[in-house]
Each structure stands twice: as C-alpha cells, then as structure tokens.
Amino acid sequence: MTFATIGGRRGALWLRRIAASLGTMGVTFLGLLLVTFLIGRVVPVDPVLSVVGDRATQAQYDAAYRALGLDRPLIEQFWIWLTKVFQGDFGTSNLTTRPIADDIARVFPATLELATVSIVIGTALGIPMGVWAAVRQGKLVDQIVRIVGLVGYSAPVFWLGLMGLLLFYFKLDLISGPGRVDISYEYDFTPRTGLYLIDTAMQGAWGAFGNVFSHIILPASLLGYLSLAYISRMTRSFMLAELGQEYVTTARVKGVPEWRIIWVQALRNAAVPLVTVVALSYANLLEGSVLTETVFAWPGLGQYLTNSLQNADMNAVLGGTLVIGVIFVGLNMLSDLLYTLLDARTRDRQ
Amino acid sequence: MTMTRDWLLSERPASRRQARIGQIYRTWLAFRGNGLALFGACIVLALVVVAILAPWLAPHDPLIGDLNHTRLLPPLTEGYWLGTDEQGRDILSRLLHGARITLAVVALVAVIATPVGLLVGTTAGYFGGWVDTVLMRITDIVLAFPKLILALAFVAALGPGIENAIIAISITAWPPYARLARAETLTIRNSDFIAATKLQGASSARIIWKHVVPLCLSSVIVRVTLDMAGIILTAAGLGFLGLGAQPPQPEWGAMIAGGRNFLVDYWWVATMPGLAIFTVSLGFNLLGDGLRDVLDPRGRK
Numbered sequence: 001m002t003f004a005t006i007g008g009r010r011g012a013l014w015l016r017r018i019a020a021s022l023g024t025m026g027v028t029f030l031g032l033l034l035v036t037f038l039i040g041r042v043v044p045v046d047p048v049l050s051v052v053g054d055r056a057t058q059a060q061y062d063a064a065y066r067a068l069g070l071d072r073p074l075i076e077q078f079w080i081w082l083t084k085v086f087q088g089d090f091g092t093s094n095l096t097t098r099p100i101a102d103d104i105a106r107v108f109p110a111t112l113e114l115a116t117v118s119i120v121i122g123t124a125l126g127i128p129m130g131v132w133a134a135v136r137q138g139k140l141v142d143q144i145v146r147i148v149g150l151v152g153y154s155a156p157v158f159w160l161g162l163m164g165l166l167l168f169y170f171k172l173d174l175i176s177g178p179g180r181v182d183i184s185y186e187y188d189f190t191p192r193t194g195l196y197l198i199d200t201a202m203q204g205a206w207g208a209f210g211n212v213f214s215h216i217i218l219p220a221s222l223l224g225y226l227s228l229a230y231i232s233r234m235t236r237s238f239m240l241a242e243l244g245q246e247y248v249t250t251a252r253v254k255g256v257p258e259w260r261i262i263w264v265q266a267l268r269n270a271a272v273p274l275v276t277v278v279a280l281s282y283a284n285l286l287e288g289s290v291l292t293e294t295v296f297a298w299p300g301l302g303q304y305l306t307n308s309l310q311n312a313d314m315n316a317v318l319g320g321t322l323v324i325g326v327i328f329v330g331l332n333m334l335s336d337l338l339y340t341l342l343d344a345r346t347r348d349r350q
Numbered sequence: 351m352t353m354t355r356d357w358l359l360s361e362r363p364a365s366r367r368q369a370r371i372g373q374i375y376r377t378w379l380a381f382r383g384n385g386l387a388l389f390g391a392c393i394v395l396a397l398v399v400v401a402i403l404a405p406w407l408a409p410h411d412p413l414i415g416d417l418n419h420t421r422l423l424p425p426l427t428e429g430y431w432l433g434t435d436e437q438g439r440d441i442l443s444r445l446l447h448g449a450r451i452t453l454a455v456v457a458l459v460a461v462i463a464t465p466v467g468l469l470v471g472t473t474a475g476y477f478g479g480w481v482d483t484v485l486m487r488i489t490d491i492v493l494a495f496p497k498l499i500l501a502l503a504f505v506a507a508l509g510p511g512i513e514n515a516i517i518a519i520s521i522t523a524w525p526p527y528a529r530l531a532r533a534e535t536l537t538i539r540n541s542d543f544i545a546a547t548k549l550q551g552a553s554s555a556r557i558i559w560k561h562v563v564p565l566c567l568s569s570v571i572v573r574v575t576l577d578m579a580g581i582i583l584t585a586a587g588l589g590f591l592g593l594g595a596q597p598p599q600p601e602w603g604a605m606i607a608g609g610r611n612f613l614v615d616y617w618w619v620a621t622m623p624g625l626a627i628f629t630v631s632l633g634f635n636l637l638g639d640g641l642r643d644v645l646d647p648r649g650r651k
Contacts, residue, residue: 031491035500042507150639154632156583158590159606159624162613170614287496291587305499306591309506321495321503329494 017340025333032325033085037078040318090319095311100319103304108323109194110180111293111300114223115285117197117216121224122231123278127267129228130235134243135262145232152229157222157288161295164218176214178297185211219296223288227281234277238270245269272342279335283328380644387640393633400446401453408443412600415439422616433618435608441622444600448623451601452630455516455585456578462520464574467527472562474528475535476554486532493525498584505593512595515588519581526577527570534566568645576638579631586627602627 048064056064069077084091090100133145169177176182180196185208189200197216200209242248243266251261286301293302301320308316359376363369381387400407409429415421415438425433432441474485492500497519504518538544539562547557588594589603597604602623609620 027487028491028494031487032494035491035495036503039503039507150632150635151628154579154583154635155628156586156590156603156606156624156631158587159620159627162606162610162620163624166613166617284496287498290498290502291590294591305502309502310592312506314506317503317506321499324499325495328496332494 021333021336025329028329029326032322032329033082034078036318036322036325037081039321040314041074085322090322091315093308093313093316095308095313095316100316103316104301104319104323106194107300107304109191110298111286111289111302113195113197114216114220114289114293114298114300115282116195117220118223118285119227119278119282121220122227122281125224126228126231127235127274130232131239131262131267133232133236134239137240142236145236149229149233152225156291157226158291158295160222160225161219161292164222165295168218175218176211178295180215180299181208181212182215219292219298223285223292226288227285230281230284231274231277235270235274238273239266242266242270272339275342276335276339279331279338283331283335286324286328377644381640384640384643386636387643390633390636390638390640393629394637397449397453397630397633401449404446404450408440408446410440410443412439412444412447413598422612422619424616425618425622432622433616435605435619436612436616441605441618444605445602445623445626448600448602448605448626449630451512451595451599452582452585452627455512455519456581456634458516459520459523459581460574460578462516463523464527464570466520467524468531468563468566468570470524471528471531471533472535472558472566475532476539476558476562478539482532485528489525489528492522493529495522497522497580498587501584501588502591502593505588510593510596512599512601515585515594518588519584522584523577523581527573530570530573531563531566534569535562538562538565572638572642572645575634575641578634578638582627582631582634 048061048068048070065071069080072080088101090104092098093100093103096103129145129148133142136142165177168174185205188208189196189203189205191199192202193199196212197209200206200212239262243262245266248261248266251265252258256265289298289300290302290305292298293300294306297303301324305317305320305324307313308320357368358372360368360372363372381391415434417438420430420434420438420440422436422438423430423434425431427433430440430442432445434440435444470485470489474482474489495503500522501515501518504521505514508514508517544557544561547561552560585594586601586603586606589601590607592604592607595601595604597608605623606620606627609616609618609623612619
C-alpha cells in the first residue's frame with residue numbers, strides 16, 4: 001500500500017519532470033528554427049534572382065517575388081517556412097536540384113558511420129587511459145596522458161588529416177586514400193543501410209569490407225583522438241573523485257584485490273557521469289566531421305554543408321545547419337536523461 | 351631584494367595598494383611553480399611580440415614572391431629557412447605576418463564576446479525572474495548549435511572575409527561566459543555588501559558594473575583564455591574552407607588550404623602553417639590550464 005503510494009508519487013514527479021524538459025526542448029527547437037530562418041534572411045544573395053535569372057522583366061521579377069512569399073510580413077514568412085519544415089520540406093537545392101531533405105537523408109549514413117567508429121575508438125582508448133592516469137596521479141603516466149590530451153585539444157583536425165594522408169597513404173601506402181570505398185569494390189555490395197561496414201559484412205563481401213575499413217580507419221582515428229582527449233580527461237577526474245571515497249578504503253581494508261577496486265567498483269560508479277560525457281563527445285563529433293569530411297572527401301553531411309556553402313546554396317546550408325542543430329540538441333538532452341535514469345541519487349532527489 | 355619580497359608577502363599590508371600588489375605577487379608565485387603553464391605563457395608572449403614586430407622580423411615580402419627563382423624551395427634553403435610556396439613567397443615571412451591576423455582574431459573576439467557575456471549573465475543573475483528566463487533561453491538557443499556550424503552559417507550569410515569571420519565567431523563565443531557570469535552573480539546577489547550598497551542608493555547598473563562584474567571577472571578570464579585555443583582553431587578552420595581571410599592574406603588556415611594542392615611533392619607548404627597553429631593553440635591551452643589552477647581553486651579537480 002505505502003509502497004504503491006510512493007511509487008505513484010514518484011511516477012507523478014517523473015511525469016512532471018518529463019513534461020518540463022519537453023517544454024524546454026520545444027522552446028529550444030523553436031529557437032533553433034528561428035535563428036536558422038533569420039540567418040537565411042540576412043543573406044546578401046537575392047533569392048528571386050536565382051529563380052528568374054538576371055534578364056527577367058520587372059513583371060516576372062515581381063511575380064516570382066510574390067510566389068516566394070517575400071511580400072508578406074516576416075512573421076508570416078517564418079510561419080510558412082515553419083509549416084514546411086515540419087512536413088520535412090526544406091526546399092530544393094540549387095546545386096543538386098533535388099529536395100534538400102532527400103539529399104540529407106542520402107549523405108547522413110556516411111557521417112553516422114564515421115562518427116560511430118570514431119566514438120568507439122575514442123571510448124575504448126580514452127576510458128582506460130583516464131583510469132590509468134587517475135591511479136598513477138602525478139606520476140609519469142599521468143603527465144603523458146595529460147599531454148596526449150592537450151595535443152588533441154590543440155591540433156587543427158584538418159591539418160592532422162592532411163598530415164595523416166601524406167604519411168600513411170602517400171608515403172607508406174598503408175591505408176586507402178580519400179573517399180569511402182574504391183570504385184573497383186563499389187559494385188560488390190548494395191548499400192542497404194548506407195553504413196558500408198555493416199552492408200559489406202552482412203552481404204559477405206569481405207574484400208569490399210577490407211577496403212571500406214582501410215578508408216574509414218584514418219579519419220575515424222583522428223576524430224576518435226579528439227574525443228579521446230576529452231573522454232580521458234573527464235574519466236581521470238571522475239575516477240579521482242571515486243578513489244577518494246570511503247567505500248574504496250573499506251574495500252582495501254577488506255582485502256579486495258586492487259584491480260577489482262579500480263576496474264570494477266570505482267569505474268562502475270564513475271561510469272554514470274561518463275555516459276553523459278560520451279554522449280556529448282558523440283555530438284561534438286558532428287562538428288569535427290565538417291572539416292574532416294572536407295579533407296577526406298567523405299560524402300557525408302559535413303561535406304554536403306561545405307559544398308553548399310562554397311556554392312552559395314543557402315537553402316541547403318540552412319537545412320544542414322538545422323539538422324545538425326537538432327541532432328546536437330537531441331543528444332545533449334538524451335545525455336541529461338540518461339544521467340537522471342542511471343544515477344539513483346539524482347533520481348531520488350527533490 | 352628580500353626587503354621587496356617581505357613587503358610583497360607582508361601579512362599586514364599597510365595600504366590597499368600593497369595588499370593588491372601582494373596578491374598579484376602571490377598569484378605569480380603560484381603560477382611560476384607550474385612549468386607547463388609558464389611555457390604556455392612564453393608561447394603567447396612570443397606570439398604578441400612576433401605580431402608587433404612582424405615587418406621587421408620577416409626577411410622577405412609576405413605577399414609578393416619571386417616566381418622565377420624561388421618557387422617551392424624546400425626548408426633549410428639559405429635565406430628561406432622554412433621553404434617557399436607555389437608563388438615563391440617565403441613561408442617564414444608569411445607565418446610571421448600571419449601571427450598578426452591570429453592575434454587580431456583572438457583579441458577582437460575576446461573584446462567583443464567577453465563584455466556581451468558578462469553583461470547578459472550578470473543582468474540575468476542580478477534581476478532574476480522573467481529577465482533571467484528570457485536571457486538564459488536566448489543563451490541556451492545559441493549554445494544549442496555546434497560552434498563551428500553556427501559560425502559557418504553566419505559567414506555564409508554575411509559573406510566570406512576576416513571581419514565577418516570575427517563577427518561570426520564572437521556570436522558563437524559569448525554564451526558560456528554569460529552562463530558562468532550568471533552562476534557567479536547568483537552566489538553573490540544576496541550578499542550583505544550588495545544589500546548595503548543598495549541601501550546607500552546605488553542604481554542597479556552601478557551595482558552590477560562596480561560590484562558584481564569585478565567578482566565575476568577572474569573566472570570569466572580563465573574561461574576566455576581556455577577558449578582562445580578553440581577560437582584559433584575555428585578561425586583557422588574557416589580560413590581553410592575559404593570563408594575566413596581571403597588570399598593573398600597570410601592567414602594560417604588559408605595557407606594550409608593553399609598547400610593542400612602540393613601536399614605530396616611539396617609537403618612543407620601545408621605542414622609549416624599547421625605547426626604554427628598547433629604551437630599557438632597549445633600555448634593558450636597550457637596558459638589557461640595554469641591560470642585555472644591559480645585563479646580559480648574551485649575549478650581544480
């Protein structure tokens with residue numbers, strides 16, 4: 001009886017909290033849309049001219065002006081644009097002449113695959129490095145991990161990419177160069193998910209799999225290095241906090257092996273905030289991917305965005321910016337939510 | 351010497367000036383103990399010196415090269431120690447002049463974004479209520495975009511060029527300072543000394559400007575220093591994409607983009623400016639790290 005009441009009250013609290021965060025999310029998304037719309041309005045490019053051409057008569061120009069809805073008040077234009085965006089209509093790209101939503105859906109898997117492999121590399125190396133640095137705080141290992149992280153923070157990723165290509169592709173010939181897959185392998189498999197590593201593996205095209213892997217390994221390692229810098233630093237500080245706790249002393253007194261204290265007991269508690277760190281790094285990879293994709297001719301969202309930028313294809317730029325913004329906000333909120341779900345202390349508070 | 355030292359470290363300063371100078375000296379003593387931070391400070395200082403003295407330090411013209419005789423010379427050639435680019439321009443001279451652009455970007459972004467962040471954050475924190483809600487919502491919305499992506503979109507709208515790149519980076523840079531300043535303001539808003547000032551009839555603007563802002567300043571300065579590296583990388587990224595400084599300006603990111611076409615046979619054209627970016631941004635990171643340890647003990651983990 002009492003148990004059920006507590007459960008019920010907690011449930012209501014939960015609902016209220018979820019409703020509140022949904023409200024915040026709604027306002028943020030609306031803000032994202034408004035900012036994107038306003039950026040589109042300050043463009044010095046005349047959107048009418050790109051439709052009618054510069055030899056149109058005044059009457060043609062006026063007709064197109066009205067057809068684009070530019071004679072209406074700004075707030076009404078925003079509303080029209082908003083309803084279209086909610087229907088998945090970002091307009092048409094001047095560059096590819098296809099709907100921008102289709103373009104983005106086509107290039108997105110490439111970015112997703114790159115970001116996922118990167119975060120796997122960054123997490124798999126970053127967490128052990130951070131733990132190791134925390135255990136040997138102030139020692140040589142700690143200093144090395146710190147410097148490795150600082151270098152990751154300081155080096156321009158596009159330059160690292162060029163240097164990596166120069167060394168591993170042009171000089172040593174260890175990996176494949178720019179692009180996702182060589183043309184000779186491109187017809188060995190059908191891209192179903194758009195994630196080439198999964199597509200090739202599922203269709204048993206192992207030659208193509210190897211080729212795809214040799215293409216993705218360098219850009220993914222570089223992006224992984226960027227997230228490693230952040231993840232290892234955060235892991236170190238979380239682990240230091242855990243290792244100073246009393247339960248660690250208790251476990252030591254009871255004679256629990258040191259490796260078990262570090263890697264099982266302390267790390268399990270540090271894992272809660274780490275989940276949010278990893279989610280945040282995943283979101284930050286979107287940013288890193290813009291420059292990396294340009295260097296590696298990787299046909300993803302980042303390259304689509306820079307291509308559109310360089311060709312003054314404003315609709316496509318705004319569509320890409322909006323999609324990245326929405327994913328970024330979504331991942332941020334997901335990390336908050338995961339934190340609340342995983343940490344019993346934040347859950348029972350209030 | 352010991353006299354000065356005793357005066358500086360005195361437990362009972364005789365004047366406000368002595369107390370203040372003593373405080374600075376103590377901070378310096380703590381900072382000096384951190385070798386890496388000192389190294390970072392040296393790099394940043396070197397950047398400033400090089401930027402000021404670039405025209406006298408540079409052995410050659412940064413914009414016009416000798417197309418007939420000095421095209422794509424390798425590094426360690428006499429007179430052209432870092433080599434030359436495809437237009438026969440001395441890379442060292444270009445890097446030295448490029449330091450001016452980098453310093454200008456960093457300084458202008460700091461000068462534009464820091465006051466905006468401070469103003470928004472302290473106002474929101476001091477007044478609270480709907481002012482706080484509205485200002486912080488706006489802050490969160492700008493923060494919701496990845497920085498580089500938002501800067502890209504702004505530059506696309508404003509048109510390429512170094513001035514627009516600086517504006518775009520400033521627009522994306524202020525929100526964290528606003529949040530920080532707000533958090534600091536919230537902790538001091540209800541202090542007795544603020545209430546006392548209010549009773550004496552000080553206006554809100556005066557309280558914020560004279561009493562709240564100075565207390566927020568040290569943590570914001572640390573944050574700005576830590577962000578400098580990111581600002582340099584963003585500016586270089588914009589330059590690399592052709593949206594920042596335009597050729598023939600010797601901006602480091604744009605120089606990497608130029609050298610990209612000759613990467614295989616003439617590696618130094620793209621490598622040297624990258625090393626320059628890396629060194630300067632490492633310097634700012636080390637300096638910011640050290641400053642955080644000294645000025646902001648709460649942030650130490």
